[in-house]
Amino acid sequence: MAIPTDLGVTDFSTPSDTEIRAIRVFDAPRELVWAMHTDPKHIANWMTGPEGWTMPVCEVDVRKGGRWKYMWRKSKGEEMAMEGAFVEVVPPSKLVTSERWGPEWPETINTVELSERGKQTVLTMTIKYPSKEARDAAMATGMREGMEQSYARLDRVLAAA
Amino acid sequence: MKDLAAPFEMSGPAVSKHLRVLERAGLIARGKEAQWRPRTLQAEPLKQVAEWTGEFKKFWDASYERLDRYLETVQQEQDSPEPETLEAQGDGYSD
Numbered sequence: 001m002a003i004p005t006d007l008g009v010t011d012f013s014t015p016s017d018t019e020i021r022a023i024r025v026f027d028a029p030r031e032l033v034w035a036m037h038t039d040p041k042h043i044a045n046w047m048t049g050p051e052g053w054t055m056p057v058c059e060v061d062v063r064k065g066g067r068w069k070y071m072w073r074k075s076k077g078e079e080m081a082m083e084g085a086f087v088e089v090v091p092p093s094k095l096v097t098s099e100r101w102g103p104e105w106p107e108t109i110n111t112v113e114l115s116e117r118g119k120q121t122v123l124t125m126t127i128k129y130p131s132k133e134a135r136d137a138a139m140a141t142g143m144r145e146g147m148e149q150s151y152a153r154l155d156r157v158l159a160a161a
Numbered sequence: 162m163k164d165l166a167a168p169f170e171m172s173g174p175a176v177s178k179h180l181r182v183l184e185r186a187g188l189i190a191r192g193k194e195a196q197w198r199p200r201t202l203q204a205e206p207l208k209q210v211a212e213w214t215g216e217f218k219k220f221w222d223a224s225y226e227r228l229d230r231y232l233e234t235v236q237q238e239q240d241s242p243e244p245e246t247l248e249a250q251g252d253g254y255s256d
Contacts, residue, residue, distance in 0.1 A: 007229070008226070008229060010218075010221060010222055010225055012217075012218055012221075020217065022221050022225075024225050026228065026229065026232055027229070027232065027233075028232040028236060032232065032235065032236070033232070036228060036231070036232070042231075042235075045227075045231055046224055046227040046228040046231045047224050047228075048223075048224060048227070049219065049220035049221075049223050049224055050219055050220065050223045051223070125221075138217075139216075139217060
């Protein structure tokens, strides 16, 4: 597996039919990157995705079997929540959690591994879905409408052949 | 061919070349009729690529970028005499 050498770049891949993976190097010691993922004081300060979202709810009970819950809110009031449990907690190198967006969504197993590379930290996050179908469906979220419009447009061009 | 080329400002041969690339990539399929060979869009592989650059990537790219800046700020704070100022700033960890 190729590890990106540059800071500021995330390497996204699909290591198997049921997984998606992100690898990124941070210019910080491993203990601090660990704290960023486990201390609620830090989590809500960065794990908020695209601009405009905040994380008003961030509850974590960081121990094997402990529960966690995140809720995000967009300025116009849109909300998104997910929760789960801590499956494995090995500070500062490995954090395994279960995650579910809601009853209609499949549960995923998320593994965050942190390794040291000099003074930097290599983060590998792997999300495992129960099936390929579940993974593909989750990856499609939020994209369907825009893509279908694009396909329809392209289809019209191709249909002219 | 002529129909396909019509919407673009490029020559017939240039369009043919693009079509061959798209075919090799499995993104379009060619019909069998000798004189009239309609192309149909094979959306699935294209869709997977597009979706991969979708929400998941968007979320983590944005979050990790923010984490880069936040880590920098936190490490600077650790070196300074007043480590509590970060919290008072709220989201003031941007550049």
